[in-house]
Amino acid sequence: MENKKLEGKIALVTGASRGLGREIAISLAKEGATVILNYKSSAAQAQGIVSQIISFGEKAYAVQADVSNEAEVLALFSQINKLAGNVDILVNNAGINPVKPLLELTLADFRQSLDVNLTSAFLATQAAIPSMIEKNFGRIINISSVAAQLGGVIGPHYAAAKAGMIGLTHSYAAMLAKYGGITSNAIAPALIETDMIKGNTNIKPGIIPIGRFGQPDEVSDVVILLATNGYITGQTINVNGGWYMS
Numbered sequence: 001m002e003n004k005k006l007e008g009k010i011a012l013v014t015g016a017s018r019g020l021g022r023e024i025a026i027s028l029a030k031e032g033a034t035v036i037l038n039y040k041s042s043a044a045q046a047q048g049i050v051s052q053i054i055s056f057g058e059k060a061y062a063v064q065a066d067v068s069n070e071a072e073v074l075a076l077f078s079q080i081n082k083l084a085g086n087v088d089i090l091v092n093n094a095g096i097n098p099v100k101p102l103l104e105l106t107l108a109d110f111r112q113s114l115d116v117n118l119t120s121a122f123l124a125t126q127a128a129i130p131s132m133i134e135k136n137f138g139r140i141i142n143i144s145s146v147a148a149q150l151g152g153v154i155g156p157h158y159a160a161a162k163a164g165m166i167g168l169t170h171s172y173a174a175m176l177a178k179y180g181g182i183t184s185n186a187i188a189p190a191l192i193e194t195d196m197i198k199g200n201t202n203i204k205p206g207i208i209p210i211g212r213f214g215q216p217d218e219v220s221d222v223v224i225l226l227a228t229n230g231y232i233t234g235q236t237i238n239v240n241g242g243w244y245m246s
Ligand code: NAP
Pocket: 014, 015, 016, 017, 018, 019, 020, 021, 038, 039, 040, 041, 042, 043, 065, 066, 067, 068, 092, 093, 094, 095, 096, 097, 116, 143, 144, 145, 146, 188, 189, 190, 191, 192, 193, 194, 195, 196, 197
């Protein structure tokens, strides 16, 4: 019988109706995890991925919640509890990248980017860790960005939020290491071919040293590595075609 590395684990992927989240959810399910696909508006798309996962014999559920809203995150976790149990693997992936000319960026734009790209990860992680501590098992995986390291192509509102995710990653890794079984890591992708970059005609693959956009499975491969490894913690794994080298 095929050996699935995440059999019995429950994974929550925020923003899983499209793009990277979709691919990450499918990859986790292929390794045997029960996957909760969170989405904000794309109900039909999320449900379509659930059907796809069920068709290959694994369990998945789609749950709507705006993860920038504390009450909705708490409701999301209580719903997950009823459907499947406690979250073992949390992938903080939901994000937005509102593009605007630099001089037109407002405080409202900045706050919205922090709320959706960063506060969401804090809220979901705070909701997930009590049961992770109880079980002494947990994987927190934050989808940051090369923008955290180089500034990127979107703007300071996005770069600051994504840099904040790396701070969250370090702090949770350090504070949870004493339990022995909980890791916290970030992934910093560069330009991955999803709706997020397809809608921005200023973004060209020539920016990337490797000369092409990345593919969602090149990020989900790393999610599986981090979900299955218990000794990598506090790290940022770069998936960026050589754009930023650490
Ligand atoms: P995408 O195709 O635009 O998908 C974004 C996902 O986030 C959708 O599922 C969307 O749900 C969800 N979402 C947005 N706001 C939400 C909210 N408030 N609550 C819950 N879900 C919400 O984006 P992507 O390219 O896959 O990006 C995924 C993550 O990777 C983001 O954090 C992004 O910053 C990061 N990233 C992407 C790239 C890239 O080049 N693509 C590079 C570096 C980092 P709905 O469909 O329901 O709106």
